[in-house]
Amino acid sequence: MAVTSQQIADAAGVSRATVDRALKDRGRVRPEVAERIKKIAKEMGYHPNQAARMLALSKQHFKIGVLLSSMQTPFMQEVLKGVRDAKEEVEKKGVIIEIRTTYGKDVHQTIAALDELKQVGVRGIALVPTDDEKVKKKINQLTEEDNISVVTLNADVSKSKRICFVGQDNNKAGRTAAGLMAECLPANSQVCVIGGLELNPAIPSRTNGFIEGLRGIRPDIEIVDSLYVTNENDNKESEKIALKMIEKYPDLGGVYVSPPVVLGVCRAMRKKRVDKKIKLISHDLLQENLKQLEEGTINFLIGQEGYMQGYEPIMILFRLLVEERNPEKEFEYTSIIIKNRFNI
Amino acid sequence: MAVTSQQIADAAGVSRATVDRALKDRGRVRPEVAERIKKIAKEMGYHPNQAARMLALSKQHFKIGVLLSSMQTPFMQEVLKGVRDAKEEVEKKGVIIEIRTTYGKDVHQTIAALDELKQVGVRGIALVPTDDEKVKKKINQLTEEDNISVVTLNADVSKSKRICFVGQDNNKAGRTAAGLMAECLPANSQVCVIGGLELNPAIPSRTNGFIEGLRGIRPDIEIVDSLYVTNENDNKESEKIALKMIEKYPDLGGVYVSPPVVLGVCRAMRKKRVDKKIKLISHDLLQENLKQLEEGTINFLIGQEGYMQGYEPIMILFRLLVEERNPEKEFEYTSIIIKNRFNI
DNA sequence: GTGAAAGCGCTAACAG
DNA sequence: CTGTTAGCGCTTTCAC
Numbered sequence: 001m002a003v004t005s006q007q008i009a010d011a012a013g014v015s016r017a018t019v020d021r022a023l024k025d026r027g028r029v030r031p032e033v034a035e036r037i038k039k040i041a042k043e044m045g046y047h048p049n050q051a052a053r054m055l056a057l058s059k060q061h062f063k064i065g066v067l068l069s070s071m072q073t074p075f076m077q078e079v080l081k082g083v084r085d086a087k088e089e090v091e092k093k094g095v096i097i098e099i100r101t102t103y104g105k106d107v108h109q110t111i112a113a114l115d116e117l118k119q120v121g122v123r124g125i126a127l128v129p130t131d132d133e134k135v136k137k138k139i140n141q142l143t144e145e146d147n148i149s150v151v152t153l154n155a156d157v158s159k160s161k162r163i164c165f166v167g168q169d170n171n172k173a174g175r176t177a178a179g180l181m182a183e184c185l186p187a188n189s190q191v192c193v194i195g196g197l198e199l200n201p202a203i204p205s206r207t208n209g210f211i212e213g214l215r216g217i218r219p220d221i222e223i224v225d226s227l228y229v230t231n232e233n234d235n236k237e238s239e240k241i242a243l244k245m246i247e248k249y250p251d252l253g254g255v256y257v258s259p260p261v262v263l264g265v266c267r268a269m270r271k272k273r274v275d276k277k278i279k280l281i282s283h284d285l286l287q288e289n290l291k292q293l294e295e296g297t298i299n300f301l302i303g304q305e306g307y308m309q310g311y312e313p314i315m316i317l318f319r320l321l322v323e324e325r326n327p328e329k330e331f332e333y334t335s336i337i338i339k340n341r342f343n344i
Numbered sequence: 345m346a347v348t349s350q351q352i353a354d355a356a357g358v359s360r361a362t363v364d365r366a367l368k369d370r371g372r373v374r375p376e377v378a379e380r381i382k383k384i385a386k387e388m389g390y391h392p393n394q395a396a397r398m399l400a401l402s403k404q405h406f407k408i409g410v411l412l413s414s415m416q417t418p419f420m421q422e423v424l425k426g427v428r429d430a431k432e433e434v435e436k437k438g439v440i441i442e443i444r445t446t447y448g449k450d451v452h453q454t455i456a457a458l459d460e461l462k463q464v465g466v467r468g469i470a471l472v473p474t475d476d477e478k479v480k481k482k483i484n485q486l487t488e489e490d491n492i493s494v495v496t497l498n499a500d501v502s503k504s505k506r507i508c509f510v511g512q513d514n515n516k517a518g519r520t521a522a523g524l525m526a527e528c529l530p531a532n533s534q535v536c537v538i539g540g541l542e543l544n545p546a547i548p549s550r551t552n553g554f555i556e557g558l559r560g561i562r563p564d565i566e567i568v569d570s571l572y573v574t575n576e577n578d579n580k581e582s583e584k585i586a587l588k589m590i591e592k593y594p595d596l597g598g599v600y601v602s603p604p605v606v607l608g609v610c611r612a613m614r615k616k617r618v619d620k621k622i623k624l625i626s627h628d629l630l631q632e633n634l635k636q637l638e639e640g641t642i643n644f645l646i647g648q649e650g651y652m653q654g655y656e657p658i659m660i661l662f663r664l665l666v667e668e669r670n671p672e673k674e675f676e677y678t679s680i681i682i683k684n685r686f687n688i
Numbered sequence: 689g690t691g692a693a694a695g696c697g698c699t700a701a702c703a704g
Numbered sequence: 705c706t707g708t709t710a711g712c713g714c715t716t717t718c719a720c
Contacts, residue, residue: 052697396713
């Protein structure tokens with residue numbers, strides 16, 4: 001049987017209430033007594049029984065808010081799964097999770113949703129932010145004025161007062177792609193980079209990581225072109241661009257493509273019958289992308305753990321608010337997953 | 345606020361005790377009443393508060409045993425970390441974890457340890473088994489006679505009555521290695537396979553997966569040789585064998601090596617200055633292996649999630665014994681991790 | 689078959 | 705400053 005607060009109380013010759021106050025530094029205990037209690041608790045290896053704690057605290061109905069954006073994307077659906085599982089897990093312990101979502105990304109909607117979450121009385125918020133000055137201000141205000149802890153997930157807000165960030169190191173993800181490309185290609189190969197518009201700040205970081213990484217380990221490989229697609233959701237356009245690229249660079253060995261436009265590139269490569277010849281590397285483990293991976297048009301996909309990015313922030317806030325345990329790190333980087341056709 | 349058993353009781357016009365008996369099928373309730381209670385509970389969306397449940401059950405002191413072997417290996421240390429974290433997590437909820445370890449692998453020690461765990465009164469056991477007839481018998485006996493649930497981890501015992509297995513699909517891991525090799529090599533390359541003694545049943549599965557996978561997607565690649573090292577822990581021997589291999593096959597493009605002997609192969613390749621030319625793929629994310637990966641001698645490492653293999657079995661047993669939730673699948677395959685030098 | 693009641697370990701409100 | 709007390713929601717005797 002684990003040691004209980006009553007045993008500590010008996011050993012110290014005080015009451016359970018005093019033990020509780022001493023251990024939680026809630027004051028109203030003579031300092032020397034508090035010290036003695038802490039010492040005894042440590043010696044006896046006291047750890048409060050979480051079940052009992054949760055039960056006693058259950059009238060306090062903690063609320064945690066979650067704000068997700070770009071819900072139309074399958075990646076966010078994956079994040080949502082993690083959120084739902086975390087919700088189920090903490091709700092059994094009496095914590096309420098309020099989920100808000102927006103279809104796309106919009107600063108005003110984001111701020112309005114944050115205000116609403118504050119209104120319903122959340123003590124912590126996990127959100128997918130836009131890296132915007134107004135959003136940053138709002139986060140700082142929530143943190144400082146309203147005493148609401150904020151965790152960013154998937155994307156970070158630079159220099160804001162959020163307590164921690166859960167997501168991928170995008171530069172490192174790009175470098176990982178470069179490492180794969182480097183293994184695939186023979187000496188003096190040519191490589192192209194195809195990106196979407198840079199609305200998503202993750203993309204340039206990845207692309208930079210890719211280019212830096214490739215230059216670093218394979219200076220013989222020439223990055224012959226960086227192409228941009230103006231409409232990210234238009235695979236027709238990316239297909240056209242890829243077709244031109246294939247014609248222009250008949251000796252092309254590899255292509256690194258931003259996720260939103262990769263399917264058009266796949267189509268172009270199959271049409272030109274170079275899908276088995278040109279190495280294609282991209283990001284995001286979407287169903288459509290995985291299909292291309294299985295068929296061999298895409299050679300490698302780099303993934304991030306969407307599920308974890310939904311699950312972990314809630315648990316971090318739960319531990320912080322309910323168990324009073326601070327997050328271990330400011331940056332909780334999720335691992336960079338490499339998929340080929342076999343380890344799907 | 346979540347709905348409580350009292351609310352169900354009120355709605356059904358019975359007492360909490362009756363609700364409990366009805367919902368848990370403990371009998372001693374008129375069937376029609378039980379039906380009504382279940383219906384109401386479902387309608388009202390009743391989920392028992394876990395904290396309260398744990399607290400009420402806390403006198404029952406559940407005990408779960410863990411038996412780990414080959415503790416000298418860094419992989420098992422990783423598994424142990426997962427075990428320790430799970431232990432900490434469930435002990436806060438009043439469950440006691442008994443850990444036993446053996447240095448190497450030995451059937452008699454394993455069985456003795458299982459008996460001891462039974463003696464101390466565990467209700468479930470998670471173990472790293474040897475796939476041996478005696479061990480199988482013992483597992484079946486524990487399951488059927490002693491009503492102790494068994495989960496195998498890392499390695500499975502074929503056709504035993506363990507409730508589930510947590511670990512890697514070794515054949516798939518070998519195929520994944522084949523997929524990587526296939527991307528790395530130009531047409532008509534030569535490949536060698538170097539294995540240790542087949543004491544560890546994981547190795548042949550992986551090797552088979554590798555060979556099958558490679559033949560399937562790259563029939564042009566010739567597997568010129570399969571070499572075996574007689575002493576698995578002797579990197580001198582594997583170095584010698586690798587040196588000979590390099591001389592014998594001057595055009596060798598890739599080598600697939602079993603983990604325990606990979607370091608000797610690395611040394612041989614550096615000595616012969618072919619470490620950047622021959623693609624080397626192996627398994628296990630050990631510190632020494634990762635170093636070779638960073639330096640570029642090893643091109644890819646396939647890893648398995650040791651931490652999860654320690655953590656998950658305990659949680660499965662916890663859910664089964666305490667929360668009465670059966671495991672979701674019989675085979676809980678951990679994911680196959682691909683590492684290059686960048687996503688370490 | 690059913691209900692009343694005790695109690696799991698902890699926290700917080702209230703008394704001293 | 706410190707102790708007493710009343711639950712939190714559930715399970716489990718023990719009476720009826």
